[in-house]
Amino acid sequence: MIEALWDGLILVFSWPAIGYMSIGVLFGLFMGFTPGIGGPVTLALVLPFSFNMDEVSAIAFLIGTHSVVNNGGSVTAILFGVPGSGPNAATLIDGFPLAQKGEAGRAIGAALAASALGGLFGTVVLACLIPILRPIVLVFGPPEFFMLAILGVVFLATLSGDNPLKGVLAGLLGLLISLIGEELIVGTKRYTFDIIYLWDGIKLVPSVIGLFAIAEMVDLLLKGGSIAKPDKERELSGPWTGVVDVFRHWDILVRSSILGVVIGIIPGLGGDVACFLAYGQAAQTAKKGEVEYGKGNICGVIAPEAASNAKEGGALVPTIAFGIPGSGSMAILLGALLIVGVTPGANLLNEQLDLTFTMVWTLAIANLSAAVIILMLANPLSKLTFFDGSVLAPVIISVCFIGAYMTTNSTGDIIVAIVLGIIGFMMKRLNFSRAAMLLGLVLGRIVEQNLFLSIRIFGAGFIYRPIAMGLVVIALLVMGWSFLKPVLQRRNEKAA
């Protein structure tokens, strides 16, 4: 085991693998900065180049490229409110407000450190779980998916600070929007008005771009000034403060990583859900006196970033161990591994263990080098937020439209971004939680689909399955607490 660990490290640093990995990291970062392009698309683009490489180079190149796309995407999410891809959407809920406070550097630092540590944590947990992985994958069925999603819905109430009802309303709006499109069960087209674009539902990335980036830019243009208000005191808060923040909030890091790993190893829930659930649980456990979530709380950046990377580590293991890809990217990677002659299965955990560790090391090293590159760029990049809005906003709005259009290459994407931009602007002015709405949008379909499947398969008694029941209890506790907490706090304040 130790020998394989060491051999794997040597393989990563062997020539030409290390060269290919560097190219991959640079390309992955570039694609991450480009809005609307996520991990699966990037992997699909570089895949043909790997066909003629040896197996170690191919692994270093593909995993190196893929593992840093997300890092690039979180930078644009924080600076301008434009997410690179779905998983970055949760990061911008608090990341962008931090940039507005002039703390873009700190947010970027925290995002990078959280994703690197989350990824590392995910890998370690999975290494320990390998012997019992198969039963774990098989214990989660539709009833458990349904309850996990319900748990996410329950977090809605907490996302609106002191006014849970407003959070619930915003969440319901998101749930309603998620109903648009052709549903999976009998193929009924709902609210599609004979427009083919709407058959596939409202996509996450154009929605986030509208709700946040466009709404904020319109707001900025109306108010004048720059994204960040120059503030002598805060100019000092560079990326390293963010890195330190991650260690200060280690409890959130650990919880979010565990959540990410769990969702990663059970195929079927999707990556976006991991980030939003992690965000929800972080907001749920906010302590008194913390900055409100959605208004620039650093934990709101740490949680989704940790979960996002922990999940990718998680998705890797079922892919190599069983050949069941845990995510869209992993399905592509699986194909590439087969072509260079690496067959997923038990032998990757026995005879070819050094190759498996090569993958783990590549993940770690690629993440680390991406972090170093971005940390060097973070300060100059965050200066952009001090540019005058009248110069910056038109540029960013154009980038927003390109990013939205990249989703399905259809004008429908741009219309969605504009309509949700208007809704987002109104919600901002009326102080409704846009995060809650996004959570509703992400979870709506999953709740519906898994409720239906659960009832069809198990009947109404599905809820009595042990894990599902456990999740019901947690959901009830969370719900009770979120309505009780404000009452208790008020009473305490009166007493004091």
Place this chain on the structure above:
Amino acid sequence: MKRLSLVLVSILIVGGIILGSQTPALSQDAAAFYKGKTVTFIVPYSAGGGYDFYARFMAPHLEKYTGCTIVIKNKPGGGGVVGANLVYRAKPDGRTIGILNMTGSIPAQIAGAKGIDFDLKKFIWMARLNDEPQVFVVGAKSQYTSWNDVLQSKETIKLASTGTVGSTYLDLLVLKLVYDIKHFDIVTGFSGTSDADLSVIRGELVGTASSVSSKIKKIEAGDFKPLLVIADEKVKGLENVPLIYDFPMSTEGKKIADTYIGIMNVSRAMMMTPGAPADRVAFMREAFKKTLTDPDLVQKAEKMDRPVSWLSGEKVLQFIERSFTEAPPLFVNELKQTMK
């Protein structure tokens, strides 16, 4: 430095021209037309998916044989309808090609589904990418050990399926109609075949069906028992599994089986905008033939469990026309109900 790069670039261009000109001139005019031009390859599904993979996999070879630059455009939406409409309505100059899932599109057009502006019988078909024989499987621990067990079962058999427009649902629906099985209960709503598969592996549902290439690894690993192959000839790796025609069926049932197997013979195929000049069509068809019969490409594809089996564009059209004329009313009505 500038001069050096200029020299390098001209070497590359000259080299490219020389390499390009090695393509045997099937039709001088068409070859001259395509040289240096861009051809748009519309993939009506998302980037990173199976069809996108095939398009990107074929593109470098197509470029080599035609001298043009292939630009892949992902136009997902409506289960392929958006992209197929675009290919159909493009300028008929032979510079727009596309790829389509026929197992979904043919039944959709037969049923007269909404949103379809194209006519599959009017597309100019380039080639078949592959045929996808389907297989019906049950969980490893299932009480059913043969297709006869399934047919004669007194209990309701619950089966896992993706949405009603997916090929999994069609497979199960066709089996139900062909043998007139009353005790099938098809549970729809899984996001993809791998989610449906996991449900069967977990033992929640009895069985499912989908393409052999997506099931073969799990059959070999012992997660599934294959009970019936939906094809008219034996499939590699599943030689001991009976075929759909091995069991008694009514005349109407046989017609449905014939239609469906006809459709599956052209599971995935590439097409060009109707009305393109004949010499360009012939030139492009030849390029597809060379690409898909290239031993290196075929071998790589096989390794990835993404099979390739070329068939000429003319044959593809024949299969399509046959499935439209042969589809029995019972099947058409059932499809209309499903795809309303």
